[in-house]
Amino acid sequence: MKTTAKATAIALVIGAMITFLVGCGPAEEASAPQPAAQEQTTDSAQDSNDTADEPQLEIDNGVVVIGMYASAGRNYNDPLGLHVEPGTTIRFVNRSGMHSATAYHPDNGRDRRIPDGAQAWDSGLMSRRDQQFEVTLTAEGVYDYFCIPHEAMGHVGRIVVGDPEASPPAPADGLPQAVRNALPSVDRIMTEHVVRP
Template sequence: MPSRRRFLLGLAGGGLAALVPSGLLHAATAELVEMRGTPRGERVWFAPLGLAVAPGTTLCFANRDRVNSHTASAYHPGVFGRPLRIPAGAEPWHSGYLLPGERFEVTLTRPGVYDYYCLPHERAGMVGRIVVGRPGDVGWQEAAEGHEGLPPAAASNLPPVAAILAAGRVQPEGSS
């Protein structure tokens, strides 16, 4: 019978892996969402514009725009009084202003549709949509119906959920 000390040394030397299911040892999934803009700043966007992910995915918003500061902000009444466009009970987020080269991370756990925007560029249509899980998942919540309370450019820029689910990711038109 092995001693307690030998058992603990075995765990420290990698024996723990045999006791923990392999899926629990891997890092959570992460996805990159870039904040982009043209060199003179006349056009701004998130890339991808729409993204389908599994619950528990961490999103990394990275400002790759050389001339503009951006935010990644959930559509939620607690974030500047915007309409609720994330699943009820999901944690809203606001990155604060990200200067070029800065990043912000958020992990989405509740299944459903999450709409978000860039605070200074929402009226220019800088919005995005993340679909977490799939319709039929326990707790799934669709995006708010209609586009009440959204600026016209933001409302017209949100890709349909079906298009995101079909493609996995939707890139903005004309982006590189």
Template sequence: MLTRRHFAGGGLLLAGAGLRAARADAGVMEIRMLSDEDGSHVGFDPVGLLLQPGQTVRWVCVANYHTTTAYHPDNDNHALRIPREAKPWASGVLMPGETFEVTLTVEGVYDYFCVPHEYAGMVGRLIVGKPIGPGSLPFDWFKGHAEGRTWQEVPPEARAVLPSTEEIMDRKRIPAKGF
């Protein structure tokens, strides 16, 4: 899995103008990182997205400051919600106009969150190919397993926002609510 972070420059104007999850170039899907003016409503748009192995996801910070961080024990001991064979990512803080990219090659469900806004429900779900792996299991799948005894659970506020794998497989793209 490759990652890349850079400044979007003029592309931010297009993202801010309401283009949603547009194909920026072949194989790249964009997810906007959004916020209302006072930061009380935040989210990823789309919140759910179906990809094919080898596709790149580009997160574009449109407003406020955000991160995109895989649910993985390497990221502050969060529960594993991406395929075991996949490399976890953590963008660090992105400011408006900055972007972060990940190329996903391992099939499965990838749940991710924004570090400062996880408890506000700023989470997203990607399915690469098939809905398999830890992200396709119940949120408490690791309870009773030695490996997961110290993992942080996905908070209820985040669980409530994530679309089901069935909905993503059926609709391919699930827009954020309220933006």
């Protein structure tokens, strides 16, 4: 199917990007396809980047960073939606406020919204600034996760690992309205790779 072929192509591009970043590849890698999500090192100035039309993704030695924020009464993750290759490590970093990154899974008191057989994860409450939690996602499919104190307000996130059709999201009927409103569609994630809040 066309969508599957496209998804595979995109996955390959992202894979090439991550391989390139992990390998710290030399100049001969320069002909590699341009990644949709551009690397932004932690200490590079935001305003030095002119590709405003391309979503920015913070990657630290191959680890993809998701910031957790509390700002002006809003609690959110940036990025909110993400597409990565299987085996990618995600690092949740508490940038402000108090949050958790908790997989929708019976182990965490919720219906399962991560691939069957994937291990449930829960950062626990992170209250210190720059407190971190890492999880490596290997099973392909769609992972939905929530913030324990702010789920009812829609503080959630979605990560697609590889092919979303390997494990599509369960129907959202039972979720709070704010969560349903907040979760970006799989189609949007596959198109944009990095969905900002």
